[in-house]
Amino acid sequence: MRLFTALELNTKVIANLTELVRRLRPVAPIRWVHPQNMHVSLKYIGDWPESRLETLIRSLSEVRVTQPMTVPLAGLGYFPSARRPRVFWVGAENTPPLRQLASGVDFQLSELGIAPEVRPYIPHLTLGQITSDEPLDEFHKVIEDLPSREFGTITPDRFTLFESTVVDGNPQCRRVAEFPFLQPAVEPMVATARPQLAGGW
Template structure:
């Protein structure tokens, strides 16, 4: 909860810049994506859920630090504004297991390396050069050095429906890690 509060305050600082071409994520929707599946049919989702449930018990809960801020592809040409995660090996191993499970049902393996982050906002294509400069400067000057630690005790398979007011996330399946009751 404390980290979500800080993320909300950080988003409010960005919103105060009044850059209309950035769609900021609602704080309650901020999440870590282990694997984006794209359009996937219900049968494949059921298969994936069974695989993930059988594998989730192989992983123990772990702690990670929410720290740092930046943009993809970079701060000068931001398309996605994010805060970073100082991810332990356990997070990378869990992501690898999810990636492997998805590949078993025919979802292509992600070519880019896993870059753990929490998306705060997405820059639309119609951003003006002046707003781009303002955002770039803010990314350089604002600090998000250490927002605290979080414990990962489970992960969830979500359906994402894109809407004009932002994405709607519907949980489809929940996977507790070993020894966790979450």
Template sequence: MIRAFISVNLTPGIRQKIGEAERDFDMKGIKLVEPSLIHVTLKFLGNIEEAKVGEIEAALKKVSVRPFKARMRSLGGFPNPRNPRVIWVGAEGDFAELNKQVEALMEEIGFPREGRFQPHVTIGRVKFPTPEQKQDLPGLFEKYKDFDAGEMTVDSIHLMKSTLSPKGPRYDVLKEIPLAR
């Protein structure tokens, strides 16, 4: 069994800019995501049989979204900036349509649909909110509301393997699927 998800992986330049912004959020109780691991999750698959990789790849090749320009900008917190559990950077572009098609194709091969999709990249998780965080985070979100990590062309999606360890997760590309031309 392998733990898997489907993503759009970001360019090194965008990851670097996001990593620079992350430094302001490096405080007790917040677990930041290593910049090299930042991505847009289209669908989390969970634990799958390794033999299912070919079937998933074949289904993903049916995605009919054409390559598109995407921009990673703005920064906020889910469920809200006053009491965030997740710190995110917004992902602009044709992600909603891409997610819709991925969800439909994965449902056809036995993966249940997930709930509402909000295109973003997770840059941190607030584990143990402190009074200082509750005071400081809204101001940081305001500081970064116009944050712009840059633009990229989304021309492929990735089937990823996630390996969890005490040092943190490691992500490996199992399959890269080009978008329709």
């Protein structure tokens, strides 16, 4: 199983991102993530044996967030840099509750042998992967002309463990478990929802 943890979005943010992608799609060689599958990244876990899934879920259920969380989504950026762009993203404000959550997830996973992060946590939402080295002049012009680079706010009350997989050649993601905030010793909710598309669209 290839796993990661993330925060899900609300319908208003998804609508705003859908409109952003609609504007940018014609002018950039980007493999877009479907807006319904965008998320604020917490921690990439990577390959994990299904035989140890229960152990992982039990460990993540120990993560606590002691304050209500509000996360504005604004700004656009690139990894690794604007000069060598490969990943195009929307920024998420690194609020104290979000830092507490990311740190808690990182700690619990380190207890299971997953290497802790050595770089500062940069909360973001991946929009797509740039697939060409061609100049992005027209793309940058459209970005400059955007009426706003603010895409809304999420107020999550849980984080989610996802599985990434490929079915019939199509990248997909599946909710594995959800972990509510602000409820000590709560049992995680194991998801049974159908997979969602996670790749380009």
